[in-house]
Amino acid sequence: MTIVTPARVVLVFLGGLLAACLETGLVAAVPGPLRFLPFVLAVGVYLTQSRSLPAGPWLIAGFGLFLDGFGLASVPFQTGAYALAAVAAAVSSRELFSNRSLSGLLGCGLLAWATHALVQTAVWFVAGLDDPMQPPWGDYAWWLVWRLALLSLSLAVLYYAVPRRTRLSMQR
Amino acid sequence: MSTRPTSDRRKRNAALLVVVLVLAALFPLRRVVGHLQRPFAEAGTWIAQSTFGFFDPASASSARVAALEAQRAALARDAVELLRLQEENADLRQRLSFVERGGARVVTAAVTGRSVGVHAYAFTIDRGTRDGVGVGMPVVVENGVLAGKVTAVTASTATVSALTDRGLPVAVSLLNGARTIGVAQGLDGTLLAVGYVPKEEMIRVNDLVVTSGLEDAVPSGLLVGVVNAVESRETEPFQRAIVEPLADVRRISSVTVILGRAADAHDPAL
Numbered sequence: 001m002t003i004v005t006p007a008r009v010v011l012v013f014l015g016g017l018l019a020a021c022l023e024t025g026l027v028a029a030v031p032g033p034l035r036f037l038p039f040v041l042a043v044g045v046y047l048t049q050s051r052s053l054p055a056g057p058w059l060i061a062g063f064g065l066f067l068d069g070f071g072l073a074s075v076p077f078q079t080g081a082y083a084l085a086a087v088a089a090a091v092s093s094r095e096l097f098s099n100r101s102l103s104g105l106l107g108c109g110l111l112a113w114a115t116h117a118l119v120q121t122a123v124w125f126v127a128g129l130d131d132p133m134q135p136p137w138g139d140y141a142w143w144l145v146w147r148l149a150l151l152s153l154s155l156a157v158l159y160y161a162v163p164r165r166t167r168l169s170m171q172r
Numbered sequence: 173m174s175t176r177p178t179s180d181r182r183k184r185n186a187a188l189l190v191v192v193l194v195l196a197a198l199f200p201l202r203r204v205v206g207h208l209q210r211p212f213a214e215a216g217t218w219i220a221q222s223t224f225g226f227f228d229p230a231s232a233s234s235a236r237v238a239a240l241e242a243q244r245a246a247l248a249r250d251a252v253e254l255l256r257l258q259e260e261n262a263d264l265r266q267r268l269s270f271v272e273r274g275g276a277r278v279v280t281a282a283v284t285g286r287s288v289g290v291h292a293y294a295f296t297i298d299r300g301t302r303d304g305v306g307v308g309m310p311v312v313v314e315n316g317v318l319a320g321k322v323t324a325v326t327a328s329t330a331t332v333s334a335l336t337d338r339g340l341p342v343a344v345s346l347l348n349g350a351r352t353i354g355v356a357q358g359l360d361g362t363l364l365a366v367g368y369v370p371k372e373e374m375i376r377v378n379d380l381v382v383t384s385g386l387e388d389a390v391p392s393g394l395l396v397g398v399v400n401a402v403e404s405r406e407t408e409p410f411q412r413a414i415v416e417p418l419a420d421v422r423r424i425s426s427v428t429v430i431l432g433r434a435a436d437a438h439d440p441a442l
Binding site for chain 2: 017026030036070
């Protein structure tokens with residue numbers, strides 16, 4: 001179990017802030033479908049599943065708060081959507097998947113993505129009920145597919161690129 | 173088993189919480205984040221501008237497309253200016269409008285973040301109430317091309333909703349023969365729609381769309397876009413103009429916020 005110290009809390013807070021700035025500042029401006037990369041979600045799922053760090057779910061949930069706080073979400077209620085995605089990642093990491101395998105990492109990512117997508121779609125659907133103009137559902141569906149593809153790709157890159165530690169060293 | 177480590181940890185966490193709260197009170201988080209976001213946003217804009225056209229199937233080079241877009245915006249501005257001058261000659265009230273518009277108070281701002289989603293609906297800027305920015309103020313690029321309106325503001329930052337945001341209606345006027353007025357609203361994330369236009373009013377593709385000045389904070393004559401298509405059904409009494417906005421919020425790094433008329437700042441009655 002990872003010991004929570006004030007220094008780690010501050011580090012996670014600053015790291016999360018930096019990751020959020022990277023996604024909204026840099027990634028969101030990149031042309032083409034690369035701008036759909038869910039950078040914070042990928043890092044959060046990786047930390048949750050492969051590193052068993054409690055910072056992972058906090059990172060994911062905090063990003064939703066960041067998006068709502070700065071009005072940078074195209075669909076409202078991102079705090080709730082990302083918080084539920086964080087819960088899904090944490091629970092599946094603990095109860096469903098091995099933290100040693102790539103398939104476990106991808107499975108955890110898929111569940112987090114699906115939870116976020118479901119909540120977001122439901123919110124958008126309800127919000128659009130009294131709107132005579134229908135939201136661009138076709139573009140939205142492609143956006144979700146691209147996000148899943150890029151999430152899986154980035155998780156695979158993280159899995160192979162970041163040196164792995166043993167369970168023993170992680171407990172220290 | 174000793175409880176001292178747990179007790180110490182609680183004290184440390186409480187102390188940390190106090191320190192974080194004090195720091196948050198002294199240095200507003202939004203301001204810090206704004207400074208943190210800015211280099212990333214500038215890098216993102218640079219990448220977007222450098223690779224513009226790379227993902228498009230068009231045969232023209234990205235530089236050529238960018239040059240043509242700039243030329244189109246310049247021509248559109250010239251056309252708006254020409255039409256405005258013609259109307260000024262005919263009507264003295266238009267000249268009064270020109271004087272008012274020429275004296276607008278503005279503040280420039282850097283884009284610090286963009287919305288995460290299927291389309292670019294919003295972006296943040298590094299100016300807030302401290303600089304005179306308020307909700308509803310228009311935000312322009314390229315000397316008169318409307319990019320969006322301020323929808324939320326703090327002391328040092330503001331959130332700007334792009335014209336393509338479905339929840340951001342803008343009062344516009346079409347520069348056609350009838351000077352059709354209407355409300356433009358985001359359609360599918362990339363285009364705008366001006367609906368409920370009577371069929372008697374002639375709208376043509378390539379007609380320019382500008383702000384009508386019917387909104388309090390938004391002056392008239394700001395360029396919004398170009399009519400891309402006109403939708404009309406036999407059974408309906410109205411037609412709809414599909415408008416392509418001229419500002420691409422994904423490729424801008426700085427904007428200008430129109431705060432109001434210069435006269436407002438010096439008017440002793442205010």
